[in-house]
Amino acid sequence: MNLLSTRIKYILDNEFQGDVHGKQIQLSKIAGASKSVVNQWISDRIKSLNIDYALNIEKKLGYDHIWLITGKGPIKLKDRPRDWPFAISRALFDQLDESDKKDIDRYIKMVFRDWQERNKNTTSPGKSRKVG
Known part of the structure; x- marks a missing residue:
């Protein structure tokens, strides 16, 4: 599915009921377009496809944003290899400059330090506060 139009038609045919007009309205609401x-x-x-639309579709329908944008990789998010634990793809992360990557790394370390601090006196597993 090299063309965006083919991928969008695939989603419309597989996700929505009704006529073409109704399907387009449903997808527009989900994508935010x-x-x-x-x-x-x-x-x-x-x-x-704009990344924001792709991520909205991914979040609500489960279609991998990389596939939506490029036509490559698994169609569904559930089929993406799990060696990268974040919602944004590794390919997009790799496009950041080194300064931005270091900022993200510092933030992740800070979140884990805070989590560890909150949980160091917890006696039973699963008692941590939700982050975010």
Whole structure:
């Protein structure tokens, strides 16, 4: 499925009931895009997908954002290899400059230090506070 229009039609056919118009409205609400934008995806007038739309579709329908944007990799998020534990793909992370990667690394370390501090006196597993 090399074309965005083909991938969008695949989602419409596999996720929604009803006529084409109704399916487009449902997808537009999920993606956070206008019905006009969805129509342009289908008609191949827009040939690329914004990351925000792709992540919305991934979150609500389970289609992998990498597949949505590029047509490569597993179609569904559940089929993505689990060696990368984050919602954003490794490929997108790798595009960041080193300074941004270091900022993310410092943030993750801070979250874990806070978690460890909160849980160092916990006697039973599973009693940690939710982060975020």
